[in-house]
Amino acid sequence: MSLLPRTAEEFSSSEYWERFFKKRGEKAFEWYGDYSKLCGVLHKYIKTKDKVLVIGCGNSELSEQMYDVGYKHLTNIDISETVVTHMNQRNAERRPGLTFQQVDATQTPYEDASYQAALDKGTLDAIASEEEGALARRMLTEVGRVLSVGGRYVCVTLAQESVIRLAVEHFVQMGWAVRLHCLQETESAEDSFALPVFVLICTKFRQPMPMPILEMCLGDDGAPTRLTQVAELLSAVKEHQAYSVLRKRLRTGTDATSNPSLTLCHAKTGLPRYTLTVQDSPPGAKVPRANHFAIFIVPQGRETDWLYGSSEGQRQLAASANFRRLVIVAMHRNQEYTDMQAVQSELSPMVMDLAPPGMPANQQVPFLSVGGQLGWRDVISRGVSELSGEYSVEDVRLEDGELYRRLVFLSNTGLVQSESRLLSPNTASSHKKKSKKKAMLAAPPKTLSTSLTVDSGFLCCTHHEVMVAGLTMLGVGSPQNKDVPVSVLLVGLGGGGLPQFLRDFVPCVTVEVVELDPAVLEVAKEWFGFRPDDHLTVTLGDGLERISALEKEGGKLFDVIMFDVDSKDTTVGMSCPPSGFVEASLLQKVCNLLTPRGVFMLNLVCRDPLLRKSVLERVHGVFPSVFSRGIEGEVNEVLLCSCGEKKTVDTAPPALTQAANNLQSALCSNKTARTSSPNIDIAELLKDLKVA
Numbered sequence: 001m002s003l004l005p006r007t008a009e010e011f012s013s014s015e016y017w018e019r020f021f022k023k024r025g026e027k028a029f030e031w032y033g034d035y036s037k038l039c040g041v042l043h044k045y046i047k048t049k050d051k052v053l054v055i056g057c058g059n060s061e062l063s064e065q066m067y068d069v070g071y072k073h074l075t076n077i078d079i080s081e082t083v084v085t086h087m088n089q090r091n092a093e094r095r096p097g098l099t100f101q102q103v104d105a106t107q108t109p110y111e112d113a114s115y116q117a118a119l120d121k122g123t124l125d126a127i128a129s130e131e132e133g134a135l136a137r138r139m140l141t142e143v144g145r146v147l148s149v150g151g152r153y154v155c156v157t158l159a160q161e162s163v164i165r166l167a168v169e170h171f172v173q174m175g176w177a178v179r180l181h182c183l184q185e186t187e188s189a190e191d192s193f194a195l196p197v198f199v200l201i202c203t204k205f206r207q208p209m210p211m212p213i214l215e216m217c218l219g220d221d222g223a224p225t226r227l228t229q230v231a232e233l234l235s236a237v238k239e240h241q242a243y244s245v246l247r248k249r250l251r252t253g254t255d256a257t258s259n260p261s262l263t264l265c266h267a268k269t270g271l272p273r274y275t276l277t278v279q280d281s282p283p284g285a286k287v288p289r290a291n292h293f294a295i296f297i298v299p300q301g302r303e304t305d306w307l308y309g310s311s312e313g314q315r316q317l318a319a320s321a322n323f324r325r326l327v328i329v330a331m332h333r334n335q336e337y338t339d340m341q342a343v344q345s346e347l348s349p350m351v352m353d354l355a356p357p358g359m360p361a362n363q364q365v366p367f368l369s370v371g372g373q374l375g376w377r378d379v380i381s382r383g384v385s386e387l388s389g390e391y392s393v394e395d396v397r398l399e400d401g402e403l404y405r406r407l408v409f410l411s412n413t414g415l416v417q418s419e420s421r422l423l424s425p426n427t428a429s430s431h432k433k434k435s436k437k438k439a440m441l442a443a444p445p446k447t448l449s450t451s452l453t454v455d456s457g458f459l460c461c462t463h464h465e466v467m468v469a470g471l472t473m474l475g476v477g478s479p480q481n482k483d484v485p486v487s488v489l490l491v492g493l494g495g496g497g498l499p500q501f502l503r504d505f506v507p508c509v510t511v512e513v514v515e516l517d518p519a520v521l522e523v524a525k526e527w528f529g530f531r532p533d534d535h536l537t538v539t540l541g542d543g544l545e546r547i548s549a550l551e552k553e554g555g556k557l558f559d560v561i562m563f564d565v566d567s568k569d570t571t572v573g574m575s576c577p578p579s580g581f582v583e584a585s586l587l588q589k590v591c592n593l594l595t596p597r598g599v600f601m602l603n604l605v606c607r608d609p610l611l612r613k614s615v616l617e618r619v620h621g622v623f624p625s626v627f628s629r630g631i632e633g634e635v636n637e638v639l640l641c642s643c644g645e646k647k648t649v650d651t652a653p654p655a656l657t658q659a660a661n662n663l664q665s666a667l668c669s670n671k672t673a674r675t676s677s678p679n680i681d682i683a684e685l686l687k688d689l690k691v692a
Contacts, residue, residue, distance in 0.1 A: 032122055032156050032197045033183070035065035040220030041181050041199045042066070042119075045152050049073070050116035053146060055105045055139070056123030059083050064091065067098045075115075077103035106138040113148040121156040128163040136163075140170050147204050155200040159237050167200060168214070168230050175208020179215040179224060180233065182240045196244040198237065239265075247353050254325065254356055256282035259314055264350060266335070273335050274347065275303075277328045278354060279318040287324050292359040294323040295351055296368045297343060299375025301396025301406075303330040304416045306633040313633070321368060325356040333379050333392055333408075340367070340374055370399070381527060385409075385519035388568070393527045395422065403452070404460065407495050407523055415575075417566070418495030419460040420528050422452045454529035456500045457678045462685075463603050464498045466629045466638040467562055468506075468667075469685040472659040473599045473640060474559055476506060477666030483508060489550075489558045489593070491543035491581075492565035493520055496530030503536040505678045507670040511536045514543045516565075544580050551589040561590050562601045573608025574615070576636075582615045587622040591643045600641040607635055616692055628692035629685070639692060660686050 035042075046052060048070040054063050057076035067074060076099065078084050087100040103109065105123065120143075128136040143153050153171070157163060159180075168178055181199040199220075215224035216236045227233050246260055261277040281287050296317065298308045307313040308328065318326040329347065337343055344367045352365070381393040390410040397403055407418040459465050475481045486509045490499055493515035502511050515521050518540055524530035532538050539546060543565060550556055567578040580586065582602075590600050600623060606612040616639075619626055623641035630637045660683040667678045 032158065034060075035062050037183065037197070038062070038121075038156060038199070039069075041183070041201075042154065044220065045154055045201050046071070046117045046119065051075070051114065052117045052119055053077065053108075053110070053115045053143075055118060055120040055143070056126065057083075057087070057100065058122075059087060060121065062121060063098060064095060067095050072097055074098060075110075076100045077105060077108065079104055106135060106142055108142055108146060110146045112145055113151075115146050116148055116151050118143045118147055118151070118153045120154070124155050124167060125157050125160065125163055128160075128166055133162070133166045136166055137170060140167060144171075144174060144176075144204065149204055149206045151204050153200070153202040153204075155202075157198050157200055158195050159198040159200075159241070161234060161238070164198070164200070164237060165230070165234055167202070168233060171202040172212045172214070172230060175205060175210075177203040177205065177209065177213035177215075178233070179203075179213075179217065180237070181217045181220055181222070182237075183220060195241050198240075239263075250278060250325075250354050251357055254280040256280045256285075256315075259311055264347075271335070272332045274332065275330045276351070276354070277314060277330075279314050279326050279328060280356070281318060281322070281324050281326075285319070285322075287322055290363075291323045292363055292365075293325050293327075293355050294321055294366045294368055295327045295329060295344075295347065296321065297340065297374070298328060298330045299370050299373055300331050300337070300377040301375050301394070301404075302370075302398065304408075304414055309414045324359075325354075327351055327354055331374070333377060333394060333413075334382075337374055340369060340372060343374065380405075381523075383519060383523070385517050387517045388519070391417075391519070391523070393523060405454065405495075405527060407520075407528070411568075412570075415566075418497065418524075418528065420495055420497050421455040421458040421460060423455045424452050454497075455679075456497070456504050456529070459497060459501055459680060461497075462631045462634070463564075463636045463638050464501070465680050466631070466685055467498065467564070467601045467603070468501065468680060469629075469660070469663070469682045470599060470601050470638070470640045471506065471560070472656070472663050472682065472686065473642060474597055475659065475662075477662035477664075478659065479662075485510065486560070487558045487595075488512070488560040488562065489514070489547075490562045490564065491546075491577075492563065493524055493530075493538065494564070495528035496524040497528065498562075498564065499536055500530060501678070503533070505667045505670055507666050509535065513538045514546045515540055516542055544586060547586065547589050547593065551592050556593075557595045557598070558593055559595050559598050560601065561593060561598070562603075564603045566605075573611050574604075574606040576603055576605035582618055584618045584621055587618060591622050594643055596644065598643065600639075600643075602639040602641070604637050604639055605635050619692075626692040627689050629689050640689070656686060657683060 050071075051073045052071060052075070054074055054076040057063055057078050058080075063074050063076050076087065078100070079102070081102050084100045084102045091098045091100075124136055124139070127139065140153075147153065155167065164180075171178055179201040181201070183197045183199060212228075212230070214227040214230065214233050216227060216233060217224050218240075225236075227236065243262055246262055249260075256279075259277050259279045261275055263272045264274040264276065265271060266273045303309055305313070307317050308330065314328055317328065331337055331343075355365070376397045377394055378396075379392055379394045382390070384390050388409050388411065392408045392410060393405065394408065395403055395405050403422040405420050405422055406416050408415070409417055459468070471486070474486065476486060486506060488499075488502055488509060488511045490511060491514045493499065493513050496513075499511045499513050502509050513536070515538055521530075521538060521540065543563075563577050563581055565578065565581065566576045567574065569578065572579065594600060602619070604612070604615065606615060616626070619639060619641060623643060624645060625642045627640040628637050629640070664682045667680065667682075
């Protein structure tokens, strides 16, 4: 027999509650927890001598238990005649001073300021849905009338967003102080609520407060965190609810197909400090009996590595660790971490909530890492782009021991927008390979020397290397093309690594870059050593509009057109490029802008197989020859397309090898940046080129 309401509206119906209690009979109904769970917060805000109005008491034992521990001035009201009669009969002999009255909470007969506390366990939740909250507002107004100055409305609630927003906004407008306690479950009982129970405390002042007082506490005795806006409080509620649901789910089962994550914030500042991702082993995996649970700490600056930042990589990492459950922990930028021991001590109390079901109580949980190091990251600049939001420029030391500079947009911290290797005076002339052990143990600099420069001969992104290797389709570097100019149109600047490499190492090249975001251009100039000149120019504007304008104007053709621009729309399965760049009409314009020998290069990042198929069909509809080079460990692939007659890559391997050698020689001999040499292997990059 189901005793729960079928619809939310029934919660506020007196007929529903009449049916509910008649079916329930003698058994007490402890909605949202009993006295043992609530006593800590109740005793904190309600004194035993206070006159207390208990709203919507039902047949709960809460008032009886409070009466037994010293609360002798309780007035219990409920809309149900059945439950009021039953409760009066039940307490007539044992608790003669405990009264129950059939009263509508929206219009009570009590005098103004006649109570010091109003206790509500679930009643607000029950009636808040009717008439779009009008009934609940009338009840809260009545509560404000009957409470004296200094009195408190204590409401036990599940804090559904519409309910808690209604109550908080009501009391903030009245100038009351608002505090919310989140009572997390400590037991893993199967029948416990998945959502946490909250206790809302609203305190009445003699004069309304000019500024809202909003506070959140964890547990019944947690220190309050002050918030400035109602929206912040509601956001904190959602975070606690999401964590509670996740914890309940993880306690009761495992699921290797999903890797849920949560963010832990600093208790005082509220800023994100750790992101935890849970990865379970698949059913049937041969996991040692003792390997229940482990924590893996990702070194700072390596969160975007495929192994740590992608779902596929995380599954591989978990399989290598060979535990039933692995929690992968990433540290956030602009946070200080002392050492590995301090991080372990900080995480230990929280991560145990995420242990798999059936783990022995005294099981030791190992903390794993790479070389026992926290890694190193130095945020050297922060800013805000009007188009892309907040960004961070940061230096990191990676596993190879080298320093790298990165541009990361904080709206997508899992993606490095641009990356360049840094050179110091003692490494500019040569790069000797270090062992991984030495690299990880190398002490990172506390501050960067101003003598560090960006290595223009090193391309950090493999897809950039493939685009350079694609110049073999033009015959760049061949004896017959010596001194033949090469014109490039590149949409998407980033840190400027690719266009600078082209300018510095490709013979007779001119490059026009189209960049939509002025902030990106400034970052490239200030932090990535980007220096435009006569051979490398930048046009600020929309790439689609620039291509359309160039085609309409006519008279200017390019040997190479490259698209390396990411999409801000996260709702589709293609993160690069934006969908407008692969529309058939735009692709035709690109073809019209190419010289007879011209090549179109597209960095494609598409996780949706059907969408990728559609993109390829459109590309094939314009370009007879389309080659693809996948990027190992990444979703990226580079499409190399030409408007000429259809070609294959396997008909003349010696010719392709010779073309690769010609380009390699041309890049090395044309070096204009004397601080470095091009670090790229053209032949190797073309080995996996396939017909798309």
